[in-house]
Amino acid sequence: MLHILGAHARELERRTGTRLELTGFASRTPARWSELGLDATKCSADPMDLARHPNVDILIEVMGGVETARNVVLEALASGKDVVTANKALLAEKGDEIFKASAENGRMIGFEASVCGGLPIIHLLKRSLAAERIQRIVAIVNGTCNYILTHMIADRRPFDEVLKEAQSLGYAEADPTLDINGGDSAHKLALLSMLGWGVRLDHAAIPTAGIEALPLVEVAYAAELKMVIKLLACARMEDDGRLALSVGPALVPAGSVIGQVHGAVNAVLVDGDHVGPIVMSGAGAGQMPTANAVVADLLDIARLRAAETGDAAGPTGFPESSRGQATLVPREEQVAANYLRITAMDVPGILAEAAGALAERGISIAQVHQHGRGMGGSVPVVILTHEAKQGDLDQAVRAIDAMPKIKDKTVVMRVVEEVP
Amino acid sequence: MLHILGAHARELERRTGTRLELTGFASRTPARWSELGLDATKCSADPMDLARHPNVDILIEVMGGVETARNVVLEALASGKDVVTANKALLAEKGDEIFKASAENGRMIGFEASVCGGLPIIHLLKRSLAAERIQRIVAIVNGTCNYILTHMIADRRPFDEVLKEAQSLGYAEADPTLDINGGDSAHKLALLSMLGWGVRLDHAAIPTAGIEALPLVEVAYAAELKMVIKLLACARMEDDGRLALSVGPALVPAGSVIGQVHGAVNAVLVDGDHVGPIVMSGAGAGQMPTANAVVADLLDIARLRAAETGDAAGPTGFPESSRGQATLVPREEQVAANYLRITAMDVPGILAEAAGALAERGISIAQVHQHGRGMGGSVPVVILTHEAKQGDLDQAVRAIDAMPKIKDKTVVMRVVEEVP
Numbered sequence: 001m002l003h004i005l006g007a008h009a010r011e012l013e014r015r016t017g018t019r020l021e022l023t024g025f026a027s028r029t030p031a032r033w034s035e036l037g038l039d040a041t042k043c044s045a046d047p048m049d050l051a052r053h054p055n056v057d058i059l060i061e062v063m064g065g066v067e068t069a070r071n072v073v074l075e076a077l078a079s080g081k082d083v084v085t086a087n088k089a090l091l092a093e094k095g096d097e098i099f100k101a102s103a104e105n106g107r108m109i110g111f112e113a114s115v116c117g118g119l120p121i122i123h124l125l126k127r128s129l130a131a132e133r134i135q136r137i138v139a140i141v142n143g144t145c146n147y148i149l150t151h152m153i154a155d156r157r158p159f160d161e162v163l164k165e166a167q168s169l170g171y172a173e174a175d176p177t178l179d180i181n182g183g184d185s186a187h188k189l190a191l192l193s194m195l196g197w198g199v200r201l202d203h204a205a206i207p208t209a210g211i212e213a214l215p216l217v218e219v220a221y222a223a224e225l226k227m228v229i230k231l232l233a234c235a236r237m238e239d240d241g242r243l244a245l246s247v248g249p250a251l252v253p254a255g256s257v258i259g260q261v262h263g264a265v266n267a268v269l270v271d272g273d274h275v276g277p278i279v280m281s282g283a284g285a286g287q288m289p290t291a292n293a294v295v296a297d298l299l300d301i302a303r304l305r306a307a308e309t310g311d312a313a314g315p316t317g318f319p320e321s322s323r324g325q326a327t328l329v330p331r332e333e334q335v336a337a338n339y340l341r342i343t344a345m346d347v348p349g350i351l352a353e354a355a356g357a358l359a360e361r362g363i364s365i366a367q368v369h370q371h372g373r374g375m376g377g378s379v380p381v382v383i384l385t386h387e388a389k390q391g392d393l394d395q396a397v398r399a400i401d402a403m404p405k406i407k408d409k410t411v412v413m414r415v416v417e418e419v420p
Numbered sequence: 421m422l423h424i425l426g427a428h429a430r431e432l433e434r435r436t437g438t439r440l441e442l443t444g445f446a447s448r449t450p451a452r453w454s455e456l457g458l459d460a461t462k463c464s465a466d467p468m469d470l471a472r473h474p475n476v477d478i479l480i481e482v483m484g485g486v487e488t489a490r491n492v493v494l495e496a497l498a499s500g501k502d503v504v505t506a507n508k509a510l511l512a513e514k515g516d517e518i519f520k521a522s523a524e525n526g527r528m529i530g531f532e533a534s535v536c537g538g539l540p541i542i543h544l545l546k547r548s549l550a551a552e553r554i555q556r557i558v559a560i561v562n563g564t565c566n567y568i569l570t571h572m573i574a575d576r577r578p579f580d581e582v583l584k585e586a587q588s589l590g591y592a593e594a595d596p597t598l599d600i601n602g603g604d605s606a607h608k609l610a611l612l613s614m615l616g617w618g619v620r621l622d623h624a625a626i627p628t629a630g631i632e633a634l635p636l637v638e639v640a641y642a643a644e645l646k647m648v649i650k651l652l653a654c655a656r657m658e659d660d661g662r663l664a665l666s667v668g669p670a671l672v673p674a675g676s677v678i679g680q681v682h683g684a685v686n687a688v689l690v691d692g693d694h695v696g697p698i699v700m701s702g703a704g705a706g707q708m709p710t711a712n713a714v715v716a717d718l719l720d721i722a723r724l725r726a727a728e729t730g731d732a733a734g735p736t737g738f739p740e741s742s743r744g745q746a747t748l749v750p751r752e753e754q755v756a757a758n759y760l761r762i763t764a765m766d767v768p769g770i771l772a773e774a775a776g777a778l779a780e781r782g783i784s785i786a787q788v789h790q791h792g793r794g795m796g797g798s799v800p801v802v803i804l805t806h807e808a809k810q811g812d813l814d815q816a817v818r819a820i821d822a823m824p825k826i827k828d829k830t831v832v833m834r835v836v837e838e839v840p
Contacts, residue, residue, distance in 0.1 A: 004551055004694060012576060014618070015550055103740035110737070122546030124736035127547075128434055128532070128540030131424055131715035139840055148695040198434070199740030199746035201732070205753035218831060221761060221802050224789060245751040250834035251759050257701070259840040260680060269839060274424060274712040275538040277840045278702035281677065288694035295551035299428060304724075313533070317546035318618030320523035326619035329664040331627035339671050342640060369644060382641050411638060414670040416652060419558060419678040420697045 001062070002036065005356035012295070014322050018302050023055050025066040026063075041206045050073035060294060060299055061085040062257060077101045077109070081329055082305070084244040084297040086113035086290055092203045095194065110297025115188045116141055116266040118282045118289030120296070123194040124270065128217075132272035134196045141188040143284040145231040146209050147171045149264045151250075158216045172263050181210035182231065182247040185252035189233035189247055196270070201245075209248035220375035221368065227251040228259045257281075265321040315397040332391030337366065340383040342400060344410040346373060350405045351381055363388040378407045384415060421482070421711035422456065432715070434802040437720050443476050444469070446483075471495035478721055479510035481505040486511065490514045497521045497529070502725070504709055506533035512623045515614065528724065529729060530717025536561055536686040537609045538702045540716070552692035554616045557655040561608040563684035563704040564599040565631050565651040566590045569669075570682045573648055578636045587819050591684050601630035602651065602667040609653035609667055616690070617657060621665075629668035647671040648679045667683040675702075687774060701840075748807025752811030757786065757835040760803045762820060763828040769799055770825045777819040783808040798827045806837060 005012065005020065013019050018357060026047035027033055028181050033277075034040045034122055047063065051072045059076040061083060069090045078101065082267070085091070091098065091114055102109040110123045140146050144166060151162045163180070166172035178184045190203035211231050222229050232250040237243055252259045257279050261267040266284025271277045283289045317321065345349035367384040370404055385393065397410050425440065428833070446452055454460045467483065470476055470493045479496040482505060489510045496503050498521065505511070511518065511534055522529040528636040532542045536559075543669045545561055560566050564586060571582045583600070586592035598604045605668035611660060625829035633652050642649050652670040657663060677699050681687040686704025690708065691697045703709045736743065764770035770837050805813065817830050 011553070012551065076565060099471070099735045100740050101744075104737045119527075119546060119698060123543060123548045124540060127720060128543045128716055129712075130719045130737055131432065131712050133431070138836060149727075173424045192745075193746065197735050197746065198736060198743050200743055201746040201748065205748055207754070212799050215831065217800070218759075218761065218833070221789070221791070222759070223761075223798070225787070225802075225804065226836070229833070232834070234571045234834075234836065238749060241435045241473045242747045242749045246751070246834070247753060248834060250836050253834050257677070257680065258836075260675075260677065272712070274708035277707065278539060278700065279840060280698065280700045282698035283696045285776075289696065292549075292551050292692070292694040292786045296526065296548055299550045300547060307713075313672055315519045316614050316618060317550055322518055323614075323618050326613065326617065327620040327664045328621065328625055329658060331666070334627070334666060336666075339642070339645075341638065367645070369641070371641070380637070380641070382645075386628055397727045411635065413638070413649070413651070414654075414666070415667060416654065416670050416672050416678075419672055420620045420677045420699060 001060075001296050002038070002287075004291050004295050006242065015299060015318060017382045018305075020298065020302060024050050024106065026050050036226070042311050048075060051078050051081070056081055057305065058082045058084060058298060060298065061087055061090075062294065063081060063087075063334070064089075066093050068223050070098070073098055073109075073159045074101050077105045077107045080105065080107065080302045082108040084110040084113075084294055084301065086111070086294055088114040088187050088191065090186075091188050095191065096200050107191070108301050110294075110301055112297050113290045113293035114192050116268065116284045117286060119266055119268060119280050120293070121192065121280060122195060122266050122277070124268075124280065125192065128276075129270060129272055129297050130273070132275055134270060134272050135194055135237055135300075137189075137196055137233070137268065138258065138269040138271075139189070139192065139233045139266070139268040140230055140258065140261050141192075141229055141233050141266055141268070141284065141361065142179050142185045143266055144172045146261065146265040146266070148180070149211065149229055149231065150217060152214075153223070154220050156216065159214055160368060167312060180212045181207040183210075185233045185247045186343065189235060189245060192233070192268070193235050193243060193245060197243065199243070200245070206247055208246075211249050213374050214249055222251050223254070225251065226254050228254045230261070238252065248417060291350045317371070332389065332394065334390050335387050336390060336394055337413050337417065338385045339411075339413045340385065340397065341411040342381045342383065343378045344381065346377050346379050351377070353403055353405070354381065354400050356382065357396045357403075358383075359386065361392040361396045363387075363392055363396055411416060421480075421714050422458070424708075424711050432719060434736055435719060438725075440710075440718065440722060444473060446470050460798075465625050467492045468495060471501070472499050473682055476501055478502045478504060478718060478719065481507055482714065483507075484509075486513050487814050490518070493518055493529075494521050497525045497527045500525065500527065502528040502570045502721045503532075504530040504652065504656065504714055505651055506531070506537070506714055508534040508604075508607050508611065512610050515611065516620050521690070526715065528721050530721055531678075532712075532717050533710045533713035535611050536688065536704045537706065537713050538704060539688060539700050540713070541612065541700060542615060543689060544688075544700065545612065545696070549690060549692055549695070549698075552695055554690060554692050555657055556691040557609075557610070557612055557613065557616055557653075557688065558678065558691075559653045559686070559688040560606045560678065560681055561597050561612075561648055561653050561686055561688070561704065563686055564592045565605070566681065566686070567684040568600070569651065571629060572634075572636060573639050573643070579632065579634055583611050592750050598809075600632045602628040603630075605651060605667045607654045609655060609665060613655050613663060613665060614686070616655065617663065621663070625668055626665045631669050634669055643674070645671070646672045646674050650678065682748055737801070739812065744766050752809065752814065754810050755807050756810060757807050757837065758805045758813055759831075759833045760805065760817065760837050761828065761831040762801045762803065762828070763798045764801065765827050766797050766799050770799070770823070773823055773825070774801065774803070777816045777823075778803075778805065781808075781812040781816045783812055783816055
């Protein structure tokens with residue numbers, strides 16, 4: 001987080017129109033912070049000092065745990081500070097108390113980082129879908145479980161073995177209990193439901209199962225049904241106004257968007273009455289995605305504090321005064337891999353000639369597929385190139401199309417391989 | 421939009437803490453509006469009347485077109501009104517002028533509905549990813565083209581034929597030119613780039629190709645390469661600070677998330693330096709998704725106008741005072757389809773007995789798969805049930821597990837078939 005604040009300081013200042021300054025920080029290991037280049041004189045051993053500090057406008061709570069964090073956050077709100085927290089357990093346990101204090105003190109509390117760090121799902125529910133009557137949330141909110149399930153399914157290896165691997169790779173904690181027993185997912189589902197339906201609820205009341213007892217054979221049987229097993233957090237608003245909540249392993253179609261979410265990734269499906277299903281997927285946890293969410297909340301609060309109209313950063317999220325003209329890369333200089341379909345008359349040697357025209361301009365070939373004779377006796381040759389400047393490619397294609405053996409204009413399309 | 425405002429009036433009032441009132445509206449066909457139950461005396465023939473009306477706080481522009489819309493929006497901003505617009509062409513053509521006027525007058529302009537109506541992509545770029553240095557945007561932003569391409573690929577039918585079908589089904593306009601030639605995608609890419617990188621740029625400068633000349637044979641050749649063709653809008657920030665923008669048909673891996681976006685759906689991939697790739701997919705256009713986005717902007721502005729701290733709606737997006745305790749559906753009453761794996765000793769009749777135990781409790785069977793002899797001579801039987809109350813299912817499973825032929829405890833998991 002300090003990395004983002006440091007590396008992007010100028011950009012962030014440009015965006016918010018205000019300068020964010022680190023007034024102080026609390027840590028049990030001040031020496032470690034000095035190593036990071038922080039001013040050790042700003043370090044306090046007691047986070048309460050920050051919660052009460054007259055020069056602190058916004059308190060960021062990333063200490064974890066519940067009791068101390070609760071006291072610090074409540075004190076900060078009572079002292080007129082806004083708060084940003086990444087502490088999901090805190091909000092699942094003490095959310096009602098903290099949200100009430102935030103409202104009573106007229107202070108803001110940002111907690112985007114607390115659920116699916118890298119996915120702005122809090123924002124989605126709280127703001128973007130505010131006009132929507134939400135009917136259903138189906139979510140993969142635990143990256144550890146999704147990593148384990150993905151590898152149980154792909155490699156047909158048992159739970160215990162994949163868990164150990166996940167631990168050694170850092171995808172699972174040394175004590176993974178709360179992840180694998182579904183408890184973490186229930187925490188998150190409770191928070192998502194609070195935001196989706198504006199209710200209070202106790203995460204402990206959610207029927208919850210984990211994946212720790214999942215036999216490997218189920219993975220194989222699910223595959224025969226063209227399904228995969230995911231640890232799903234499900235919420236549905238019933239017609240009678242009751243909420244049906246559950247956490248547990250469930251079968252979903254293997255070809256569905258939710259079924260295709262692989263690895264330590266999170267995905268949230270929100271089904272509303274007007275918009276229809278929206279799916280958002282991406283990194284759920286990790287230091288940088290979480291830090292990014294904390295900073296996004298920080299910027300939001302800084303902007304709202306600074307602005308009279310609530311939108312000082314301008315309609316695009318950047319102040320108008322700072323929005324310069326973009327410098328565009330001309331098409332000819334853009335770099336891309338390409339698909340070419342060359343249509344030649346049925347004569348030998350066309351591939352060698354075409355490859356020559358590409359090679360002359362430094363364009364290398366990734367794949368060639370020569371097809372059978374097409375309509376009118378023409379022979380189509382499909383070439384995938386490696387990345388090259390479009391201008392060079394245009395020249396090569398012009399040279400190819402001028403060859404006497406060529407029958408039709410060559411078809412050219414970009415290839416975009418690196419997508420999730 | 422009036423439908424959402426009407427149907428959800430109480431909910432919206434609860435969310436914003438303020439009452440939204442329709443002060444007036446402008447239309448060339450007032451008679452039509454009377455039919456919808458609107459007060460015809462509030463109707464003006466000239467939208468300028470609303471832009472200048474002293475009792476209007478927020479002007480909603482959904483008239484379309486560029487010139488008149490521009491004049492009305494500028495007049496409204498100059499008269500101290502905030503503006504919500506769904507007009508993508510207006511912003512692509514006159515965005516710089518309108519954004520400047522919005523900033524100079526200290527007024528807000530909401531335009532979530534202008535790009536991918538049903539997907540809150542504006543919000544994502546402007547707020548949630550404000551701390552992120554965005555590296556790449558790859559997007560399917562034209563539902564018409566994605567519908568046509570999906571059916572060209574799935575049915576191997578040529579462009580013209582599928583276009584006609586799309587027109588008859590309402591997925592394509594009578595004049596689809598701007599959709600199929602990529603112009604609409606270029607408009608949207610220009611807006612997304614303004615938000616992603618805080619720049620000004622002219623949509624006409626984006627190298628743009630459409631799908632109108634795409635030969636059907638390309639679809640087949642792409643399939644041989646395990647790829648599909650999508651109309652992609654791509655933006656990439658180069659290391660030298662230049663933006664590489666392009667719109668055109670492109671090949672993407674068939675198994676990728678972007679390759680799996682089927683039908684009249686939009687999807688936007690945003691790649692940042694800390695969060696990694698986020699993909700959001702959902703309905704891009706349509707009356708209700710667009711209306712929902714307009715109302716979300718309206719609520720955002722109403723909330724910001726009403727609040728001193730900028731967050732009157734409370735930390736959850738609902739005022740704390742209104743947030744009651746949720747009534748949960750107990751697990752036993754929750755309705756779900758289920759996967760059962762029954763493990764019997766190798767004796768005949770177990771399927772009939774198990775089916776009987778299910779039928780007695782009104783649970784019907786969707787599929788049965790009897791497997792070969794497993795370890796220790798046991799025979800696994802996999803049953804998928806139709807939807808049933810979990811309590812009834814629990815009883816049936818207890819009855820089954822008590823049968824003398826049963827060897828192991830039956831494994832039970834939910835089945836969630838209805839996911840996108």
